[in-house]
Amino acid sequence: MELKHVLSSQQFSKEFLYDIFKRADEFREHPRETLKGKILAVLFYEPSTRTRLSFESAMLKLGGNIIGTENAREFSSVSKGESLKDTIRNVANYVDGIVIRHNIDGAALEASEVSRIPVINAGDGKGQHPTQALLDLYTIYREIGRLDNLNITIVGDLACGRTVRSLSYLLAKFEGTKINFISPSNLKVGDDIKNYLNKHQVQFKESENLEEVLPNSDVIYMTRIQKERMSAENYEKAKGKFIIDEKNLNLIPRASILMHPLPHLEEINLPIEIENQDKRVAYFRQSENGLYLRIALLDLLMNKNY
Amino acid sequence: MELKHVLSSQQFSKEFLYDIFKRADEFREHPRETLKGKILAVLFYEPSTRTRLSFESAMLKLGGNIIGTENAREFSSVSKGESLKDTIRNVANYVDGIVIRHNIDGAALEASEVSRIPVINAGDGKGQHPTQALLDLYTIYREIGRLDNLNITIVGDLACGRTVRSLSYLLAKFEGTKINFISPSNLKVGDDIKNYLNKHQVQFKESENLEEVLPNSDVIYMTRIQKERMSAENYEKAKGKFIIDEKNLNLIPRASILMHPLPHLEEINLPIEIENQDKRVAYFRQSENGLYLRIALLDLLMNKNY
Amino acid sequence: MELKHVLSSQQFSKEFLYDIFKRADEFREHPRETLKGKILAVLFYEPSTRTRLSFESAMLKLGGNIIGTENAREFSSVSKGESLKDTIRNVANYVDGIVIRHNIDGAALEASEVSRIPVINAGDGKGQHPTQALLDLYTIYREIGRLDNLNITIVGDLACGRTVRSLSYLLAKFEGTKINFISPSNLKVGDDIKNYLNKHQVQFKESENLEEVLPNSDVIYMTRIQKERMSAENYEKAKGKFIIDEKNLNLIPRASILMHPLPHLEEINLPIEIENQDKRVAYFRQSENGLYLRIALLDLLMNKNY
DSSP: OOOOOBOOGGGOOHHHHHHHHHHHHHHHHSOOOTTTTOEEEEEESSOOHHHHHHHHHHHHHTTOEEEEESOHHHHSGGGGTOOHHHHHHHHTTTOSEEEEEESSTTHHHHHHHTOSSOEEEEEETTSOOHHHHHHHHHHHHHHHSOSSSOEEEEESOTTTOHHHHHHHHHHTTSTTOEEEEEOOGGGOOOHHHHHHHHHTTOEEEEESOHHHHGGGOSEEEEOOOOGGGSOHHHHHHHTTSSOEEHHHHTTSOTTOEEEOOSOOOTTEEOOHHHHHHOTTBOHHHHHHHHHHHHHHHHHHHHSSOO | OOOOOBOOGGGOOHHHHHHHHHHHHHHHHSOOOTTTTOEEEEEESSOOHHHHHHHHHHHHHTTOEEEEESOHHHHSGGGGTOOHHHHHHHHTTTOSEEEEEESSTTHHHHHHHTOSSOEEEEEETTSOOHHHHHHHHHHHHHHHSOSSSOEEEEESOTTTOHHHHHHHHHHTTSTTOEEEEEOOGGGOOOHHHHHHHHHTTOEEEEESOHHHHGGGOSEEEEOOOOGGGSOHHHHHHHTTSSOEEHHHHTTSOTTOEEEOOSOOOTTEEOOHHHHHHOTTBOHHHHHHHHHHHHHHHHHHHHSSOO | OOOOOBOOGGGOOHHHHHHHHHHHHHHHHSOOOTTTTOEEEEEESSOOHHHHHHHHHHHHHTTOEEEEESOHHHHSGGGGTOOHHHHHHHHTTTOSEEEEEESSTTHHHHHHHTOSSOEEEEEETTSOOHHHHHHHHHHHHHHHSOSSSOEEEEESOTTTOHHHHHHHHHHTTSTTOEEEEEOOGGGOOOHHHHHHHHHTTOEEEEESOHHHHGGGOSEEEEOOOOGGGSOHHHHHHHTTSSOEEHHHHTTSOTTOEEEOOSOOOTTEEOOHHHHHHOTTBOHHHHHHHHHHHHHHHHHHHHSSOO
């Protein structure tokens, strides 16, 4: 597999997806330190401790090392007016790979254009978050056992969420995908995604009736209403409108799974005991899958010389 | 010794204390890399560079690795409203142990309730700071040579200080402990501690006369007036009231020691030459002891599989 | 070579300079992990991600480890009023070397006075930034092939820039050095530097005509107008006054080099293709040289026991 940078969910073929999931499984079974002596730079222009720690743990488990910043915007040369391209060209002198999280759409692509070492997009603006999309799909693959003929319900902030975009792009590659979009009326899925799905002949429905679709869903993918990306008015209108609790959890089939990219707020309202015991609750396994997915990805990109 | 989490000073038996001090001595004499391939997460919701660097250095000296954040409150999913329990359940997927410093009393206990890996409390609110208490006692043990029949003077902010609480709990376990509490009238030791000492038949006295007790103290434990935990008025009243300087230092017996959890302000007013030469000045050795104590503790908790 | 701390550019002899450059070349050719098991503390009281990542990468490539803070001022005990000397005495208990970046002139010297382990100044206030000066000279040595009889043009903010100071001190050690200082009239080079150069019989000229000196320069050293160190009025007067662009780049001889400590703003206005293809553009190689120079320096200081 030839892969230089990880920038967007669209770049992956079905073959790539099945292969990287197999590699993730292998690293889970047989940990190997394939990146000894290599260094990964982790540049976060926007806070995301979960994603950062996941990448850092993955790199350390591969025997490699990390340098970076959790607050690139305030502490880097950015505050002196340096361009992203210059920052990348400099950092690329010190390390073997770069993970970048940025507040501006397209930042990772811009970084990759001047980088002779691999760049991994860990989320840029409202744009892409491809490793989240990969770990989501990897979770479905591990838990449900297939990627074709899935009935998927995506719930919540479908207007601002990166997840819904990335996931839609990936799911469109597979046969017989059906998507239910459940969102407050002010946070409906964007036309770009709907056009994309139409073009790829993916069936989808929009509605505001969560309970109706739960019994027929293989995957229920909840997302957070992102207060930080909307007006206070829009937030109040959307908040708490769609919730999974003990009552409607039981509408979900036994073999189906409840996913969430985390962190979650009131949209999931389950006691810890249920979360621990009910096999349908998959979101903590989903986050753990992210670790192995990122291990496989870092190995694939960095276990060679540039 | 079975020990899963380190949450409070009360949890340690006398046997545990003597054993962990012996282990710390051994690591000092014979460094060993017992945690190769393991990862420690260091989550600081409140600044404390000294404590953080001490834990991180301890982990690295054991051959392990570190991930974490020095500003968990601002940069983590906390800012998106995630519960501490969810943060811990996630981070526990990536690492083999968690050190947590938090601004809220009881946070470490809450974290431990959902964690399958060891949680170490590195200070929570006005509550506990058990590794500070352990290193304090370890210092007394190394420097004075015994833990029974000690005459201890604790000076400064006894109302807000975590140290006085933890230390009182530990000292109460030993025979013949006598404590002098020296504090400004507005920062006296709390009733909970006094009740605890009474219940365990520990002799203690409260006074505002430092010079009087110095000649009979085996240990003088100074603490900082914590401006950040009180009103401006209370601070002005308390600040500078009890000071160790060149003059009253000489009231302290030759074989006794002057301790401080650091950082110190005007409550210790000694020239650097005196600090370097006078054997009674123990606070920099105390901080170094913390490193070996934490090495022993991390080894004890993490040198096994969960 | 006996060297304990790296504090200022004046401390280096010609012999030291040639020796450390040879060592840097050797580490570039033959990487070695000479600092396994050692820990470097990286204490930054002022943001400088580039310098920090360069030191951290250097330490990791030597097989060592890092602890530290990218925001020492806000997060350390400094916020509780601790003196720098106490911070250093504490941190020195945990590690084998300290890199310090500080906002106050002389901070590194102060730190070194109480440290039993090596202290490296990574920039203090308007004072010194000796490793930048070393990597600048190392770049000239590698690219031009000699350090004697050089004609050097230094351009930009010569009043506030640390670089011009450090570089002037080092260049004064070599035979036949000639310096052109090109600056806006409100940011001329200081009398202290001019006196130093006169005392060491170094020829220098001040002017505002960049184009005139380009054809006779072996090295053109551009610097940024440091908005953060001057009034808005002074900044507006100085900004954009001296620029290297595609047009005047061609006034520079083929065998000469264009340097910059980075980050750069409008004072260098060259398309990325020119930056990549024109051999005279040396500033990204310069930043890479910094990595090897710091590797050699850390090895020299820390590859022994204190």
